[in-house]
Amino acid sequence: MKKSDRLVVANFKMYLSCAAEIDRWLEIFSKAKKGIRISNTKIILCPPLLFLDRIMSKNKNGFIEFGSQDSFWENRGAHTGAISPIMLHSCQVNYSILGHSERRISLGETDGMIARKIQAAIGVGMCPILCVGENADQKKRDMLMDVVLSQLDKCLSPVSKGKIEKVVICYEPVWAISANSPSRMPTTNEIMGARLLIKKFLVEKYGQNVSSRVKIIYGGSVDSKNITSVCLDSGMDGVLVGKASTMPYELIKIAQSIDD
Ligand code: PGA
Numbered sequence: 427m428k429k430s431d432r433l434v435v436a437n438f439k440m441y442l443s444c445a446a447e448i449d450r451w452l453e454i455f456s457k458a459k460k461g462i463r464i465s466n467t468k469i470i471l472c473p474p475l476l477f478l479d480r481i482m483s484k485n486k487n488g489f490i491e492f493g494s495q496d497s498f499w500e501n502r503g504a505h506t507g508a509i510s511p512i513m514l515h516s517c518q519v520n521y522s523i524l525g526h527s528e529r530r531i532s533l534g535e536t537d538g539m540i541a542r543k544i545q546a547a548i549g550v551g552m553c554p555i556l557c558v559g560e561n562a563d564q565k566k567r568d569m570l571m572d573v574v575l576s577q578l579d580k581c582l583s584p585v586s587k588g589k590i591e592k593v594v595i596c597y598e599p600v601w602a603i604s605a606n607s608p609s610r611m612p613t614t615n616e617i618m619g620a621r622l623l624i625k626k627f628l629v630e631k632y633g634q635n636v637s638s639r640v641k642i643i644y645g646g647s648v649d650s651k652n653i654t655s656v657c658l659d660s661g662m663d664g665v666l667v668g669k670a671s672t673m674p675y676e677l678i679k680i681a682q683s684i685d686d
Pocket of ligand 1: 604
């Protein structure tokens with residue numbers, strides 16, 4: 427893979443919760459990116475969808491793309507409150523974060539549901555960003571391998587060899603997410619180990635060739651200070667950034683650090 431394909435996925439979650447806060451973020455972001463050259467890294471902004479238009483209209487810049495924090499498994503019909511891949515894609519939203527642990531935990535999303543969402547997103551040409559990772563208890567019981575392999579196996583079950591390149595896989599240990607007050611960051615070796623595990627799964631299921639084009643990124647308390655260790659040193663293709671993405675200068679710094 428060319429280094430050029432690094433990704434910084436900005437998951438705003440519900441951290442910025444009103445139009446005024448989004449406008450403030452936009453104002454600072456526009457200053458932060460002034461004069462900055464980012465040529466080989468994409469920043470994918472994933473705001474709450476209600477604010478998407480506002481953010482899009484001010485960011486028609488080459489290195490910025492857009493994503494959603496979820497998308498449904500059907501494209502149309504009687505599904506109150508759902509947003510479908512076809513709606514998103516028609517609004518130039520090309521990425522969708524799927525299987526985030528916060529949705530698994532608070533909304534009871536299962537691997538089966540996530541698999542259907544991935545299939546629907548790929549079906550309209552979107553790139554799903556699939557989150558996998560163990561929680562604190564599973565980590566304690568040394569279950570990382572079982573948990574991640576089982577999530578990959580179930581969530582990617584409908585994805586064929588011809589489509590797997592569309593999927594971005596995010597290794598995000600649940601215990602390392604900033605909102606879960608981690609006592610430490612995963613080490614470079616731990617992240618590298620998870621990357622190898624995911625790579626091996628992909629190679630066995632889809633073959634060496636196509637697997638080398640699937641991006642694997644890291645998520646969990648990423649900031650401009652730890653970016654080298656969690657991304658560059660561990661050989662990751664990018665990062666998923668939650669809390670730090672609400673600070674525009676941090677977000678730009680993170681992207682600059684992995685841009686080469
Ligand atoms: P964090 O969130 O960077 O605040 O840990 C990452 C995520 O959960 O997407």
